[in-house]
Amino acid sequence: MTDLAAVLRAHGRRLTPQRRRIVEALTHLGHATPDGVAAQVGADGGPSVPLSTIYRGLEALESLGVVSHTHLDHRAPTYHLTGHADHVHLVCRGCGTIDEVPASAATEFVARISASRGFTADVTHLAVHGWCAGCRP
Amino acid sequence: MTDLAAVLRAHGRRLTPQRRRIVEALTHLGHATPDGVAAQVGADGGPSVPLSTIYRGLEALESLGVVSHTHLDHRAPTYHLTGHADHVHLVCRGCGTIDEVPASAATEFVARISASRGFTADVTHLAVHGWCAGCRP
DNA sequence: TTGAATGCAAAAAATTTGCATATTG
DNA sequence: CAATATGCAAATTTTTTGCATTCAA
DSSP: OHHHHHHHHTTTOOOOHHHHHHHHHHHHHSSBOHHHHHHHHHTSSSOOOOHHHHHHHHHHHHHTTSEEEEEEETTEEEEEETTSOOEEEEEETTTOOEEEEEGGGGHHHHHHHHHHHOOEEOOTTOEEEEEOTTTOO | OHHHHHHHHTTTOOOOHHHHHHHHHHHHHSSBOHHHHHHHHHTSSSOOOOHHHHHHHHHHHHHTTSEEEEEEETTEEEEEETTSOOEEEEEETTTOOEEEEEGGGGHHHHHHHHHHHOOEEOOTTOEEEEEOTTTOO
């Protein structure tokens, strides 16, 4: 991804092998917590990367819009590539299962808050909590 | 709220003064992190309550459906009374401002995922990230 | 009475930060 | 070269847990 290097360079940041591996890890995993990213990075054959570098790398990449994060469950920020397929997560409060639906399901909702508040919502990886068919109260 | 005592009792749990004060704190604050709840509880005139009790109390109340929580920002679970007015939070990634819109704005969205996945979404206090009018990219 | 809850204190997790050193551009 | 990142270790912050004691029902 020369593209990635370009994005970083454009902001005076640098593409280091660690950052490249973080992006590769996310490409491979889809979603992952900082800890999960570190594990995947450590499993890619190269030397392990300290968590502090993972955190700083994710922070840098997020500030440039390359990755973003959401909170799928209680205490766990999960990161993903911003370009990753748009979808909304349906998190069941009963069994904890996480289902996904295309982000397009929220189109009307997004348009509505844009019209009423001028707010541009990013429903990519939006986490919606509730109950799945089996746990429906 | 004798009602509260009843809910707890119905599950073999007890209504302690600490729990009552936690609920009062949330009633007063609307939303708050465990830390914020502790601060408010400590400011209500009574003796301070250790964080561990706050955590265990919120956990117990949440398991009974009295309170629920969401993640409005990066690392901070915010709790609120489940009966608290339904609204969706619009969290700006630019300036961090948090706006609110009635949960009814998501009616069509909720119906759609209910129809397609049988998922009963609870959009109360749903946190939608994006950019407010001023920070729109 | 009697099991659920509290209070402390200590243990775990999860993040962040300081700094000397290594690297990218 | 010069400024940005990394690695490590140490410091924070946040949340959880063990247990003797207290208290609600």
